[in-house]
Amino acid sequence: MRKLLILISLFISTETIAQKAKLIWADEFKKSGLPDPAKWDYDVGDHGWGNQELQYYSRADKENARVEKGVLIIEAKADSSHPKGYTSARLVTRGKASWKYGYIEVKAKLPTGTGTWPAIWMLAENNVHGGWPANGEIDIMEHVGFDPGKVHGTVHTKAFNHTIGTQKGGFQMVPNFDTEFHTYAIDWTSEKIDFYIDDSLYFTFVNSGGDYSEWPFDAPFHLILNIAVGGGWGGQKGVDPTIWPQKMEIDYVRVYDKKPLK
Numbered sequence: 566m567r568k569l570l571i572l573i574s575l576f577i578s579t580e581t582i583a584q585k586a587k588l589i590w591a592d593e594f595k596k597s598g599l600p601d602p603a604k605w606d607y608d609v610g611d612h613g614w615g616n617q618e619l620q621y622y623s624r625a626d627k628e629n630a631r632v633e634k635g636v637l638i639i640e641a642k643a644d645s646s647h648p649k650g651y652t653s654a655r656l657v658t659r660g661k662a663s664w665k666y667g668y669i670e671v672k673a674k675l676p677t678g679t680g681t682w683p684a685i686w687m688l689a690e691n692n693v694h695g696g697w698p699a700n701g702e703i704d705i706m707e708h709v710g711f712d713p714g715k716v717h718g719t720v721h722t723k724a725f726n727h728t729i730g731t732q733k734g735g736f737q738m739v740p741n742f743d744t745e746f747h748t749y750a751i752d753w754t755s756e757k758i759d760f761y762i763d764d765s766l767y768f769t770f771v772n773s774g775g776d777y778s779e780w781p782f783d784a785p786f787h788l789i790l791n792i793a794v795g796g797g798w799g800g801q802k803g804v805d806p807t808i809w810p811q812k813m814e815i816d817y818v819r820v821y822d823k824k825p826l827k
Contacts, residue, residue, distance in 0.1 A: 586825025594637045608655040618796035620653040630654035641792040643809040655791035663690040663785035668824040670750035672816040677743040678808030681710035682799025687786040699723045701781035706749035711802035718760030723778035735768025752824040
């Protein structure tokens with residue numbers, strides 16, 4: 566009888582965890598070569614991306630984005646054949662996968678050095694409210710190389726953004742950001758967005774109940790993975806010409822319908 570009760574208890578526990586942690590999209594990067602074209606597209610170009618960045622983002626180029634030994638590698642390189650001197654990659658799920666609410670988790674090891682600006686972030690799938698930042702931006706992870714180990718989580722909206730001095734965000738120190746993998750995640754609901762590093766909550770952005778200018782996060786958003794070079798923030802202390810190439814390594818990307826129990 567006792568064994569039967571234990572088995573029933575385990576079954577209920579497993580069912581509960583499964584219900585609270587339904588995996589709805591993932592890339593485990595098991596197949597070497599270019600990133601899976603069914604899951605990832607590319608932003609391409611070197612127009613500065615609104616931040617005076619220096620890199621040329623390439624399309625489907627293994628020099629800048631590839632899967633090796635179960636890890637996605639995004640690599641920024643010095644390249645004098647391009648006008649601004651650098652190449653990199655910016656992978657997007659736009660047009661292939663987007664989500665309204667959920668728990669989004671990325672396990673990554675970050676590049677290092679002055680001038681690097683890696684990011685794991687999200688933008689609205691559709692332009693509903695006009696130009697940036699009206700449709701919203703969710704920065705799950707940003708790190709600028711001149712400030713090593715300080716990892717940021719931020720939101721941008723029309724009412725809350727750095728151009729008007731009202732940006733909302735937090736940070737956590739991660740001393741071994743460049744030598745160890747860490748999980749960077751958000752738990753996004755209709756009420757709030759919680760930001761986590763290694764399951765540690767460090768910032769919460771609460772839905773104030775205002776209009777889209779304060780909370781545009783009630784629409785599908787797609788995911789972006791990239792390394793920028795220089796730029797308005799990443800290049801504030803210049804760009805060290807001796808550090809390249811630099812890599813962001815990503816072990817997995819997972820999207821759940823809600824925050825899983827650990």
